[in-house]
Amino acid sequence: MSARNLLLLSSSRLYGHGYLEHARSQLEDLFKSKNVKTVLFVPFALRDYDKYTATVRNALEPWGYAVEGLHTKADPSKALSEAQAIFVGGGNTFVLLRTLYELQLIEPIRKLVLNQGIPYIGSSAGTNVATRSIHTTNDMPVVYPPSFNALALVPFNINPHYLEPDANTHHKGETRDERIEEFVAYHELPVLGLREGTSVRVVGNHAQLLGKLPAKLFKGNGSTEEFAPESDLSFLLQID
Template identity: 50%
Template sequence: MQNDLLLLSSSAVFGMKPLEYALDVVKEFLDGESNLLFVPYALANYDSYTIRVQNMLAPLGVAVEGIHTAVNPRQVVETARVLFVGGGNSFRLLKALQEHDLLAIVRKRVEAGELRYMGSSAGTNMACPSLRTTNDMPIVQPSSFGAFGLIPFQINPHYLDPDPHSHHQGETRADRIEQFLEENDVPVLGMREGCWLRRRASALILGGITGARLFTRKAEPQEIAPGTDLSWLLETRALFDWRG
């Protein structure tokens, strides 16, 4: 199956164990695969991050291999069947992916149906054309903002609704997304913690225990409930040079 994706807004939800809210859909996504290649580049301590993910997926009996343990990361990507790109800092993650020359090979194998892609938080952001809708501070500088481009629209993980009772005078998440849309005519899906996107070829469904908000240029944001078919978003054309 081409473009087999599971994109989680987050691995954690308040009051639940890490990945607990999504274990059923992760099991469905794995479809019997018992080995997973994990990309921990978004955090500084690769070993401890990989162990954490192994513990998260232990209920499913999945063996997790950290890509950082390979002498040649590209080589293990070329033979992997499932890739999980974890969360953390999106700028650090993208810079490492570029330095290891992994963007093109992952994109090619996912689009060919040879590799299943699961992302969480920053890893979900990497599935977009660009990291431009991340929430993160640019602690490092990647050579470009172009990411995997496995979907043609943008995602804002960990989306937070404006709090009408807050005294905070700075920009809300919605304000920042609207500023993005002033410069880029590309839909942005603000995914609250606890939701995911499941793509199978040309079908795209929002799932989870929370919903999302869809932002488009010169339109009011739309509330998207779990179970909504968003396949039409796959027809979006990214209007910026995301590979540059």
């Protein structure tokens, strides 16, 4: 039985809402259940760590939570092991994953989350790196990480910011669905298309879809299925 306690957000912003505002109740439910008062923020997916940490602090402090930046800690591994909760923010997934490898934080974070049950919140790129690999990110590969394998806190892939193909476009680039189907064709593994404003909450071996929109599952066999808000997604945790 895994001790994991995850909240994987599609995005930190949702149209018409302030930063993280749409996910406030999801965040607070998690924080309150574990008596979290201080969040350790991992800002590596963007370039300005101080500014990014301030953005998160400005969102969470009014709700009663302190925010510290992992980049301000002399010993990141130690800081992670002492954290009440870890929040890995979005930005560029390739940059984020490369930095986690460079700082040798992949295994420490993985052990803390899976064995010690330290709550992990990811948003966008922070959600991508929480899954088995970053193969299904939308980001541009601006840097070359040593691997696409990620934290594997869950054994499936997520496509954050998932959105439908635009039927009206004249653009001839691949649609999001075509790109995800390409991944499935090569790997025969499922990808959860997570629309903005939705999240996956994982506690131990139980997973649930949160938010007001359905999620589209691209199955390993090439078929797809929509899951309604609040659906039980625990079956996705049983993949080997």
